Amino acid sequence: MTNVRTGPRVLELYAGIGGVAASGANVVAAIDHDEAAHRTYTASWAHPAHRLNLVSVRAERLAAFEADVWWMSPPCQPFTVRGARRDLDDRRCESLVHLLDVVRVVRPRALILENVPGFEGSQAHAAVREALDGYALHERDWCPSALGVPMERRRFYLVATAEPVEPTIPVLPLRPLAGFLDARPDPAMALDAGFLDRFGDALHVVDADDPRAVSACITGAYGRSPVYAGSYLRRDGGLYRFSPAEIARLMGFPAHLALPTDVRRATKLLGNSLSVDVVRWLLGEIGALGRRPTPGAPLR
Numbered sequence: 001m002t003n004v005r006t007g008p009r010v011l012e013l014y015a016g017i018g019g020v021a022a023s024g025a026n027v028v029a030a031i032d033h034d035e036a037a038h039r040t041y042t043a044s045w046a047h048p049a050h051r052l053n054l055v056s057v058r059a060e061r062l063a064a065f066e067a068d069v070w071w072m073s074p075p076c077q078p079f080t081v082r083g084a085r086r087d088l089d090d091r092r093c094e095s096l097v098h099l100l101d102v103v104r105v106v107r108p109r110a111l112i113l114e115n116v117p118g119f120e121g122s123q124a125h126a127a128v129r130e131a132l133d134g135y136a137l138h139e140r141d142w143c144p145s146a147l148g149v150p151m152e153r154r155r156f157y158l159v160a161t162a163e164p165v166e167p168t169i170p171v172l173p174l175r176p177l178a179g180f181l182d183a184r185p186d187p188a189m190a191l192d193a194g195f196l197d198r199f200g201d202a203l204h205v206v207d208a209d210d211p212r213a214v215s216a217c218i219t220g221a222y223g224r225s226p227v228y229a230g231s232y233l234r235r236d237g238g239l240y241r242f243s244p245a246e247i248a249r250l251m252g253f254p255a256h257l258a259l260p261t262d263v264r265r266a267t268k269l270l271g272n273s274l275s276v277d278v279v280r281w282l283l284g285e286i287g288a289l290g291r292r293p294t295p296g297a298p299l300r
């Protein structure tokens with residue numbers, strides 16, 4: 001692990017396993033309160049990762065990182081279609097509400113927030129927009145499948161900058177799923193007969209040899225929740241779960257990502273993370289992967 005990155009300084013909040021760090025951005029610090037995520041983060045990335053609860057972090061502490069760009073991926077459960085959608089009444093929104101007060105004080109040069117599509121139009125969304133008064137806002141859903149990744153992961157992104165930016169996303173040719181798979185299927189990932197008897201008809205299955213195959217979004221519940229948490233793989237005459245290494249490749253992480261050996265834990269961390277391809281594209285579009293801008297100048 002070396003840390004020779006240059007470019008605008010990025011603060012990765014709700015850092016998880018480091019979807020922003022994996023993009024190549026010059027992350028100067030990361031914060032997350034979860035122990036397993038923190039262990040993976042510190043074993044994978046050279047810059048400091050702080051295990052802290054953001055609900056009470058002080059403005060001075062975040063300002064001291066002198067970051068140009070703040071990245072925020074707050075918990076999505078208050079906004080998911082399958083959850084209770086309690087929005088700001090969900091306690092998991094408390095840290096976001098606190099951070100919005102901090103943002104009003106520190107005013108980073110740019111801020112990107114990522115969440116599930118259900119965030120759009122929520123009370124939390126309105127609170128974010130209010131706190132970002134004076135910034136130019138650009139909001140839209142992005143999916144890595146547009147960048148040629150054979151996996152759906154549509155997410156809402158809000159980009160706040162000093163000057164208006166209009167990030168564009170190219171539509172790139174689909175890369176074959178086979179290129180993301182382990183050399184041989186892991187027998188431990190094979191679906192057993194009992195599982196197939198119960199859920200076989202409800203599974204979304206993709207064929208490893210199909211060059212047009214696109215996996216459904218693999219969420220943190222994959223492996224726990226049999227349906228609607230991601231696709232299964234038909235390969236060599238059998239049916240398999242995607243292995244953590246395969247999910248990591250689809251999410252755009254490098255091979256050195258130090259995931260837990262426990263498959264469920266690894267899958268949960270990956271399923272809660274970010275599409276690194278989209279992060280890289282978006283940061284590139286706002287000029288946050290290049291040289292550090294001159295002080296006071298807009299990022300673009």
Ligand SMILES: C[S@@+](CC[C@H](N)C(=O)[O-])C[C@H]1O[C@@H](n2cnc3c(N)ncnc32)[C@H](O)[C@@H]1O
Nearest residue numbers: 014015016017019032033034053054073095273
């Ligand atoms: C949707 S995940 C973001 C994952 C991350 N973007 C990644 O690349 O892996 C939300 C993260 O926020 C963290 N989190 C939730 N509430 C928090 C809080 N109050 N303080 C610090 N971290 C928190 C969770 O532990 C989880 O890792």
